[in-house]
Amino acid sequence: MALVNAKDMLTKAKAGKYAVGQFNINNLEWTKSILQTSQELQSPVILGVSEGAGKYMCGYKTVVGMVNGMLEEMNITVPVALHLDHGSYEGAKACIEAGFSSVMFDGSHYPIEENIAKTKELIELTNKLGLSIEAEVGAIGGEEDGVVGGGEVADPKECKMIADLGVTMLAAGIGNIHGQYPENWAGLRFDVLEEIQKLTGSMPLVLHGGTGIPADMIKKAISLGVSKINVNTECQLAFAAATRKYIEEGKDLQGKGFDPRKLLAPGAEAIKATVKEKMELFGSVDKA
Numbered sequence: 001m002a003l004v005n006a007k008d009m010l011t012k013a014k015a016g017k018y019a020v021g022q023f024n025i026n027n028l029e030w031t032k033s034i035l036q037t038s039q040e041l042q043s044p045v046i047l048g049v050s051e052g053a054g055k056y057m058c059g060y061k062t063v064v065g066m067v068n069g070m071l072e073e074m075n076i077t078v079p080v081a082l083h084l085d086h087g088s089y090e091g092a093k094a095c096i097e098a099g100f101s102s103v104m105f106d107g108s109h110y111p112i113e114e115n116i117a118k119t120k121e122l123i124e125l126t127n128k129l130g131l132s133i134e135a136e137v138g139a140i141g142g143e144e145d146g147v148v149g150g151g152e153v154a155d156p157k158e159c160k161m162i163a164d165l166g167v168t169m170l171a172a173g174i175g176n177i178h179g180q181y182p183e184n185w186a187g188l189r190f191d192v193l194e195e196i197q198k199l200t201g202s203m204p205l206v207l208h209g210g211t212g213i214p215a216d217m218i219k220k221a222i223s224l225g226v227s228k229i230n231v232n233t234e235c236q237l238a239f240a241a242a243t244r245k246y247i248e249e250g251k252d253l254q255g256k257g258f259d260p261r262k263l264l265a266p267g268a269e270a271i272k273a274t275v276k277e278k279m280e281l282f283g284s285v286d287k288a
């Protein structure tokens with residue numbers, strides 16, 4: 001199946017009270033592992049690409065070429081969206097041109113008027129091309145690929161203003177942060193999420209910083225309208241731990257254990273296990 005935008009899968013998720021995972025990709029192994037798991041579990045999926053990861057993979061056209069090739073050659077039949085994560089205005093335009101099926105414009109660091117103006121412009125463009133677009137209100141805390149957010153809690157009225165522009169999905173800061181949560185993390189602001197959900201109605205809400213949020217909080221967030229959950233760091237940690245184990249056990253020194261196809265295999269399997277666990281928790285299994 002060719003790439004699809006994220007509208008249909010998220011509308012269904014919101015109505016069916018489950019969430020679709022956005023898993024960020026970094027290279028071929030990452031992408032292959034996520035696609036294999038989605039197909040095995042018959043789950044829709046969103047492949048997230050940060051601007052930094054896009055650059056690392058040689059640019060957006062390379063990413064589009066790799067993903068399209070895999071969809072065809074791996075016979076992927078589940079819905080897959082290729083989505084720019086935390087895009088700048090210029091980055092969103094470049095991804096649209098390169099063939100992404102979905103973009104996020106993160107204007108959360110602009111004053112709300114400027115966030116609105118830029119989001120509006122990009123909506124016109126994505127609507128024309130049949131792509132989906134995510135906007136953000138209230139910066140997500142922590143740091144991801146050089147994008148540092150202040151960890152704001154979104155103003156529900158501002159969320160409504162952005163939702164009313166016609167975005168496909170809306171990310172709102174509710175105390176979530178990228179990366180691992182500190183010991184003294186206060187948890188998600190469900191009161192704010194509930195308010196946002198009341199004001200934005202059927203708009204699919206996006207929860208960033210999916211790594212390390214306890215299962216009961218994830219379930220509660222989904223019950224309050226979250227239909228897309230972003231996970232990045234957890235796959236990175238799983239990949240690193242499995243690769244470390246392989247090397248610490250000296251397996252790269254045995255036979256042809258140095259072959260990258262062998263060396264990277266435990267990490268790729270670890271990503272698959274993490275994605276499976278998340279899809280089961282989010283409820284997206286068999287929803288393709």
Ligand code: 13P
Nearest residue numbers: 179208209211230232233
């Ligand atoms: P984590 O790295 O905390 O899982 O967050 C991912 C994310 O929100 C991508 O936008």
